[in-house]
Amino acid sequence: MYKNILRHPGPTPIPKKVELAMGQDMFSHRSEEFVKLYRETTERVKPVFGTKQEILLLPSGGTAALEAAVVNAVSPGEEVVVVTVGAFGDYFVSICEKYGLKVHKLEKNWGEACTKEELADFLKPLSNIKAVFATYNETSTGILNPVDQLAEAVREHSEAIFIVDGVSALGGAPAEMDEWGIDILVTGSQKAMMLPPGLSFVAVSDKAWKQIEENAPTAYYLNLLSYRDWAEKGMTPNTPAVSLIVGLSAVCDLIEEEGGIAKTVERHELMKNMVRASMKALSIDLLTNDEFASPTITAIRTPKGLNLADYLGHLKKEYHLDFAGGLGHLQGEIFRFGHMGYCFPSDVLEAVSLMEAGLQDFSYSFESGAGVKAAQDVYLASLKKKSVVSN
Ligand SMILES: *Cc1c(COP(=O)(O)O)cnc(C)c1O
Numbered sequence: 046m047y048k049n050i051l052r053h054p055g056p057t058p059i060p061k062k063v064e065l066a067m068g069q070d071m072f073s074h075r076s077e078e079f080v081k082l083y084r085e086t087t088e089r090v091k092p093v094f095g096t097k098q099e100i101l102l103l104p105s106g107g108t109a110a111l112e113a114a115v116v117n118a119v120s121p122g123e124e125v126v127v128v129t130v131g132a133f134g135d136y137f138v139s140i141c142e143k144y145g146l147k148v149h150k151l152e153k154n155w156g157e158a159c160t161k162e163e164l165a166d167f168l169k170p171l172s173n174i175k176a177v178f179a180t181y182n183e184t185s186t187g188i189l190n191p192v193d194q195l196a197e198a199v200r201e202h203s204e205a206i207f208i209v210d211g212v213s214a215l216g217g218a219p220a221e222m223d224e225w226g227i228d229i230l231v232t233g234s235q236k237a238m239m240l241p242p243g244l245s246f247v248a249v250s251d252k253a254w255k256q257i258e259e260n261a262p263t264a265y266y267l268n269l270l271s272y273r274d275w276a277e278k279g280m281t282p283n284t285p286a287v288s289l290i291v292g293l294s295a296v297c298d299l300i301e302e303e304g305g306i307a308k309t310v311e312r313h314e315l316m317k318n319m320v321r322a323s324m325k326a327l328s329i330d331l332l333t334n335d336e337f338a339s340p341t342i343t344a345i346r347t348p349k350g351l352n353l354a355d356y357l358g359h360l361k362k363e364y365h366l367d368f369a370g371g372l373g374h375l376q377g378e379i380f381r382f383g384h385m386g387y388c389f390p391s392d393v394l395e396a397v398s399l400m401e402a403g404l405q406d407f408s409y410s411f412e413s414g415a416g417v418k419a420a421q422d423v424y425l426a427s428l429k430k431k432s433v434v435s436n
Contacts, residue, residue: 107233
């Protein structure tokens with residue numbers, strides 16, 4: 046018997062309270078009980094998005110929500126801009142191309158973010174752009190794009206709506222959809238939202254609703270207009286992921302228990318700082334610089350002199366510590382330390398400690414305990430800062 050320490054960027058560990066909530070007896074999605082659950086829960090998720098708009102719940106992975114954004118907001122032949130800084134940005138490009146859109150691709154090196162100036166310069170010579178797409182948290186590289194600033198560039202240099210993939214960000218990174226001017230924001234359940242895979246979330250601004258209405262989408266199952274119609278009745282067009290929505294209600298309990306989403310985001314920031322400090326103390330390079338580093342996932346380069354597959358395999362086999370490898374051309378070069386959702390400073394200390402054990406096994410040269418100490422120092426400093434505030 047052993048405990049698998051899942052430090053992937055999704056699926057992520059499920060809190061016991063959420064698991065137990067999902068284990069309750071099934072009930073009809075056309076019942077009063079469901080309507081109450083749906084209405085209350087979607088209301089409670091709004092702070093996670095930073096929106097007053099309805100949160101639509103689709104029984105799907107995050108990709109279907111991205112596809113829903115594309116197929117509802119734009120039509121074949123129309124021009125769009127996709128900002129891509131990694132594998133998930135490239136997915137957005139693929140979806141747009143499949144739907145016959147003319148895609149202008151703003152591509153950055155993997156490990157870099159896209160800045161407001163870059164997007165502004167890219168948009169200036171273009172016209173007739175119907176939508177600009179960007180990934181908030183690029184899960185393949187651990188980059189958090191400054192989507193608040195990208196939204197400004199979109200507003201200042203186009204008439205387009207701004208569509209953001211918030212999968213792996215929402216629940217761990219700040220989001221102010223309305224204030225920042227994001228028009229469609231989507232996320233999925235199994236990253237920072239502490240749920241199993243199978244539920245996705247879409248929020249749509251007034252401006253984007255208008256564009257969707259004019260666009261008259263041909264989608265059936267992913268038709269956001271029918272989701273909106275049914276949401277007015279506190280229901281979904283087809284059978285929803287009932288159990289996951291029950292689980293979502295428990296997730297809202299947990300976030301509220303922590304003090305609200307701002308506190309939850311603060312914990313993710315802290316874990317980011319702990320992980321980064323510990324890797325620096327172990328002389329292990331990070332893929333990204335601090336400025337745009339993700340609060341939910343850290344991409345870490347292979348410790349010098351080690352074979353990454355051997356090291357990750359050893360951590361899994363010997364210590365049941367489960368990290369995700371790199372995607373695309375970063376495979377074999379980086380691994381990804383997920384610290385999102387149901388993850389705490391104690392989990393970071395555990396993972397760093399076991400990473401060090403593995404480094405010793407491979408005779409990597411370092412001062413034993415240096416990574417743990419660095420992470421612990423960051424943690425302690427954050428506690429001290431809090432106690433000063435509360436005094
Ligand atoms: C995981 C992920 C997706 C895809 O979500 P699925 O649930 O696997 O379909 C899309 N975008 C980002 C940024 C992700 O991290």
